[in-house]
Amino acid sequence: MENSSVVPDAGLVQNARTQGCIETVVTAPTHGLQGLQVLSEFVTEDEELMLIQELDARQWAGKGIDPNPEMKRRHQHYGGVFSYRLRKVVGEMEELPSMFGFLTKRLLDNKIYSKRPNSIIVNEYEAGQGIMPHVDAPKLFGPTITALSLLSDCVMTFQHTKDPRLVYRILLPRRSLMVMNESCRYDYKHSISKDLIEQVDGKFL
DSSP: OOEEEEOOOOSOEEEEEOTTSOEEEEEOOTTOOTTEEEETTSSOHHHHHHHHHHHHTSOOBBTTBSSSTTOSSOEEEESSEEETTTTEEESOOOOOOGGGHHHHHHHHHTTSOSSOOOOEEEEEEOTTOOEEEEOOOHHHHOSOEEEEOBSSOEEEEEEESSOTTOEEEEEEOTTOEEEEOHHHHHTEEEEEOOOSSOEETTEEO
16 A cells, blocks of 8 residues: 555744654745645554554455445545545444544644544555545535545645646655645645656655
């Protein structure tokens, strides 16, 4: 599995401490993308391993398996099941599994959310897979979107919905948490390239 995302101010570089984890660096660097934060090492190596083992012990959907069998990538939905075909949550909302308890607590402790998240989507991206440019449905997913990168680094591209010349390519390091708010959340489409090799700041990934 290349990358899993759990479905995170203004261009400053500063030190920050993530409660309950190791010291992190806010790397929403001098790109000027309002509302974007990237918190490095948001989970430890042991926590990453635990999450991967727990997830791989559960049923993956996609690739012909319900729900969303039409999807070409594997995924797991917790709290509620989002139908990509119908563009809405289907079925009843359920409690999040206990394996996410430490993660939701850390999100609250660091004031990333004001109340406990009720939905988590886990996506698996293999080499050569990507995400088409999109804005997450505002009415369904709220004002704050977070994404936790596991098992590998990832490069995410942000492009303004009204001015396509405004493009930012942001490195999301392994075990980092991306937080999207404000303009970054609503005014930019985000995507992941299908390219097998990415280059950021002159370095190949």
